[in-house]
Amino acid sequence: MKVATWNVNSLTARMPRFLAWLEEIEPDVVCIQETKLKPDAFPHLQLETLGYESAGFGQGQWNGVAVISRVGLSDPVYGVEISGELEEARGITVNCNGVGIVSVYVPNGRALENDHYKYKLQWLSHLREHLDRHFKPSDKVVVAGDFNIAPEDKDVWSPEAMLGCTHVSEPEREAFRSLIDWGLVDALRHFYDQDRIFTWWDHRAGAFHKRQGMRIDHILVTKPIESDLNWAIVDRNARKGEKPSDHAPVVIDFSMP
DNA sequence: ATGGTGGCCCGGCCA
Numbered sequence: 001m002k003v004a005t006w007n008v009n010s011l012t013a014r015m016p017r018f019l020a021w022l023e024e025i026e027p028d029v030v031c032i033q034e035t036k037l038k039p040d041a042f043p044h045l046q047l048e049t050l051g052y053e054s055a056g057f058g059q060g061q062w063n064g065v066a067v068i069s070r071v072g073l074s075d076p077v078y079g080v081e082i083s084g085e086l087e088e089a090r091g092i093t094v095n096c097n098g099v100g101i102v103s104v105y106v107p108n109g110r111a112l113e114n115d116h117y118k119y120k121l122q123w124l125s126h127l128r129e130h131l132d133r134h135f136k137p138s139d140k141v142v143v144a145g146d147f148n149i150a151p152e153d154k155d156v157w158s159p160e161a162m163l164g165c166t167h168v169s170e171p172e173r174e175a176f177r178s179l180i181d182w183g184l185v186d187a188l189r190h191f192y193d194q195d196r197i198f199t200w201w202d203h204r205a206g207a208f209h210k211r212q213g214m215r216i217d218h219i220l221v222t223k224p225i226e227s228d229l230n231w232a233i234v235d236r237n238a239r240k241g242e243k244p245s246d247h248a249p250v251v252i253d254f255s256m257p
Numbered sequence: 258a259t260g261g262t263g264g265c266c267c268g269g270c271c272a
Contacts, residue, residue: 009272010264034272036265061265062272108272148272202272203262246263246272 001071001097001256002026005144005219006238006249007033007105007200011064014245015043021238022050025251028071029096031103031144035064042066059089065105065145071097080104080123080130091127093134097256099225100135104145109166117166120148124175128182137183137222144219146200146247149176151186154196155215167216184220187232187252199234200247208239219252228255 004027008014011032022030035042035058042056053073056066067073073094080091080102090105104127107120127143135141149172153159162168180186188197198213207213219232230253239248 013264034264061270110271203264205261243263 001028001099002251002253003029003031003099003101003142003144003219004235004249004251005031005033005103005146005217007146007217007245007247009034009036009245009247011035011037011043011066013243017238017241017243017245019050021235021249022052025235025249027251029067029069029099029101029142030249031101031142032066032068033064033103033105033146034062035066036061037064055092055094057089057092063089063105065089065092065103067092067094067096067101067103069094069096069101077134081126090123091130093130098140100139100141102131102141102143102145104143104147106146106148108148109172112164112166112169120166121171121175124172124179128178131179131182135222138224139222140224141184141222142219142225143179143184143221144250146217147176148216149173150214150216151176151218154194155198157196157198157212157214162214167214179220183222185223185226187219187221187226187229188215188234188250190226190229191232197234198248199250201239203246217247217250219250221252221254225254228257230254 058064199217201208201213
């Protein structure tokens with residue numbers, strides 16, 4: 001089963017690239033972030049003609065998450081908070097072929113002294129509670145998306161340049177480790193222990209070509225999936241060429257014995 | 258040292 005995550009930075013703007021990428025990679029399940037689509041605007045029918053069922057949680061101009069699957073999709077849960085009437089569209093949970101799939105778009109945080117940073121930490125704690133509510137670590141679960149956290153210094157092009165910034169602060173990294181401690185494994189690090197591998201490069205100033213990026217998009221899997229992992233990659237090709245997102249997709253493959 | 262890009266939707270916010 002091939003599962004991918006991709007922050008597309010507007011599904012509308014990315015649709016030509018997204019469709020070409022689907023055809024090339026042939027993923028079974030894709031967790032999408034930053035669809036930037038209104039609640040009813042997800043292109044369910046268009047994707048259905050390509051063999052994908054889908055569930056979207058959108059709010060309009062900002063945020064928006066979705067899961068598409070060609071191996072079944074059921075039991076959607078919209079959001080990760082309990083009293084989520086005003087909840088931003090940052091999490092969606094579905095069941096695909098017996099695997100729990102959670103697509104997440106963690107708040108950016110903006111700056112350490114910004115209220116949005118507190119919101120980010122709160123949201124991450126809600127996410128862990130959400131996992132407790134819906135799953136056990138012994139279940140097959142994939143939590144994938146844009147975490148807006150570089151878990152270690154080797155996940156950023158320059159730890160010095162990032163000092164005092166969000167994405168690398170100790171409380172954020174602690175929140176990330178708390179998710180790992182729940183019973184998850186960083187699938188990319190399962191194969192590439194020490195490598196400097198990035199998933200995001202700023203659109204500005206040629207950051208991609210200067211290799212100035214960060215690894216902030218992650219696919220976390222429970223132990224029952226880790227034992228059946230075949231490979232994990234970052235698809236850097238999707239960051240090249242015409243009208244790319246600022247994020248590259250992460251893709252994993254695991255056997256379903 | 259600053260601003261650089263790109264997306265929303267058309268001026269300013271967000272990443």
